[in-house]
Amino acid sequence: MVRNIIATGCLCLSVIPCFGWGQKGHDTTAFIAENHLTPITKAVVEELLDGRSMVYYANWLDNASHTPEYAYSKTWHYKNIDEGQTFKDAPLNEKGDIVRALEEQISVLNKDNSTREEKQLALKMVVHLLGDIHQPMHLGHASDLGGNRWIVKYFGRDNNIHSVWDTSLPESAHKWSYSEWQQQIDRLSPLEEIEIVKDGCPAKWAKETFDICRTIYSTTPEDSKLSYDYVAEWTPVVEEQFLKGGLRLADVLNSLFDPYYIPMNSFISK
Numbered sequence: 001m002v003r004n005i006i007a008t009g010c011l012c013l014s015v016i017p018c019f020g021w022g023q024k025g026h027d028t029t030a031f032i033a034e035n036h037l038t039p040i041t042k043a044v045v046e047e048l049l050d051g052r053s054m055v056y057y058a059n060w061l062d063n064a065s066h067t068p069e070y071a072y073s074k075t076w077h078y079k080n081i082d083e084g085q086t087f088k089d090a091p092l093n094e095k096g097d098i099v100r101a102l103e104e105q106i107s108v109l110n111k112d113n114s115t116r117e118e119k120q121l122a123l124k125m126v127v128h129l130l131g132d133i134h135q136p137m138h139l140g141h142a143s144d145l146g147g148n149r150w151i152v153k154y155f156g157r158d159n160n161i162h163s164v165w166d167t168s169l170p171e172s173a174h175k176w177s178y179s180e181w182q183q184q185i186d187r188l189s190p191l192e193e194i195e196i197v198k199d200g201c202p203a204k205w206a207k208e209t210f211d212i213c214r215t216i217y218s219t220t221p222e223d224s225k226l227s228y229d230y231v232a233e234w235t236p237v238v239e240e241q242f243l244k245g246g247l248r249l250a251d252v253l254n255s256l257f258d259p260y261y262i263p264m265n266s267f268i269s270k
Contacts, residue, residue, distance in 0.1 A: 020077055020132040022167035023059050025242060027178035029131040030058035032186050032246025036193075037253060044257040048120045054127045054249075055178065061128035073125070076101035077132050079206055080142035083217070087139075087207045098138060102129050102202040103267075109256050110268060127249065133202060134245040136237075137162040139210035141217070150217075153225045161220060170242075173235040185239045186246070194264055196244055197251040201267040205248065212237060 020026060034054055037045065049057060064070040065077065072095075079097040081090040092100075108114050108122035132138050140146035140162065147162035154164050155172075176184065188196070216234075220226070248265075255263035 020059075020062055020128065020138065020166065021135050021242075022170065024167070024178055024181070025135070025170055026058035026062075026128060026131045027055050028181040028242045029134070029245040029249060030054040030127055031178050031182045032243060033127075033130075033249035033253065035182060035186060036247060036250035038258045038261055040258040040260070041250075041254045041256075045123065045253060048116070048123050057124045057127055058131065059128065060124050072096075073101070076125075076129065078138040078140070078146055079210075080146060081139055081210060081213075082141045082143055087210045098129055098133050099202045099206050102126065102133065105129070106202075106252060106256070106268065126252065130249040130252070131245050133205050134209055134241040135165060136209055136213040136216055136241070137165045139206060139213045147217075150220075150222055152220065152223065155227050156225075161216065164226065165216070165238075169231060169234060170238050172231045173238055181242060182246075185243050188243070188247075193247055196247050198264045200248055200251075200265045205244075209241070212241075 021029070030053070034042070045054060046052070061070070061073065061077070065073045075093050075095040076098055079090070079099055080093065081087060105122040105125045108118050109126065114122070137147040144150045145162070147165070148160050150161040152159055152161055152164065154168055159168060174181065174184070251264050252268065254261040255265060255268040
């Protein structure tokens with residue numbers, strides 16, 4: 001009887017969908033962005049979030065998407081592209097995907113006639129989705145639920161490749177708080193930062209992440225045994241994706257909220 005209960009519990013856990021980076025990844029992305037907001041943008045953000053920081057809401061959408069009120073956003077965390085499909089030709093999910101969701105919510109923030117409540121919700125979503133779009137498995141296969149059914153051994157224990165990238169790999173890479181992550185990886189020169197954020201848009205960021213995802217699939221077959229070598233190989237990519245997400249989030253918000261800021265992306269018009 002006890003064994004049956006345990007087995008049933010494990011089965012239930014195995015089919016729970018994974019969203020985005022884990023809490024640490026989303027917090028890190030948001031905190032990096034906060035450190036690059038202009039004073040004007042920071043004031044607008046804090047007003048919309050009722051005095052709270054972006055870090056406070058960084059993981060909000062993962063929970064909200066499971067509630068009836070925001071269930072419509074469940075598919076907004078990813079864009080599935082199966083093996084053999086290209087980023088350009090992959091069929092669109094009629095319920096939405098991360099690229100279109102980001103474009104739509106950024107548009108809400110950019111419209112003068114959006115209400116405060118609409119902008120507040122859009123901001124919470126953009127903060128989260130800018131993290132998600134840089135998590136490689138969020139551009140994974142529909143056939144394996146973005147890697148949730150791609151089973152591997154991680155330090156001898158059964159896991160799936162999506163969960164490895166969400167949480168296990170970042171935590172194995174560095175046992176840091178989100179503020180320590182920011183302090184250690186957010187050290188680029190101004191010119192290097194410009195190179196990351198210039199001429200960007202959600203579709204370009206997603207395509208970039210998709211290319212990483214394809215490499216992960218091809219070099220990490222099912223039943224792979226992952227341990228220290230895997231952590232060493234992929235830690236620089238985790239660091240880069242956290243940093244890109246944070247810098248790009250800051251540039252988007254500065255472009256939207258600070259009239260004196262010169263946008264470095266290519267899809268927000270003043």
